Amino acid sequence: MSFLKFMMKKKELIPLFAFVGFAGLGATYMCIYSLFKTDVIVNRKKNPEPWENVNPYEPQKLLTIHQKWEPVEELKMVKQLTK
Incomplete structure (x- = not known):
């Protein structure tokens, strides 16, 4: 049938x-x-640390309503110190 x-x-x-x-x-x-999405790793050999390339001004949520994205000053300082 x-x-x-x-x-x-x-x-x-x-x-x-x-x-x-x-x-x-x-x-x-x-x-x-x-x-x-930028936080999902499909190929680890090509890009082993994708979190280094995340734009702090781009929202990473599925849905964002009236929220401003600003970089955290402490994280900017740590990133400059580790380079």
Whole structure:
């Protein structure tokens, strides 16, 4: 029996399959989206310390509402001392 025939016979399962399909697509999208973030390491040999290249002015959260990003002065001082 094909999937469409099964769905026509059991119409009450249509919302269930829709929600499960939507959740699966959302989870797949978030996995792919997370791979392109700056804090995720995919290739450690090419860039072993990616946290050195993070821009302090760029927000690293998924959602930011009315928040200013300013660098921390102490971290700037430590970075200058370690160079």
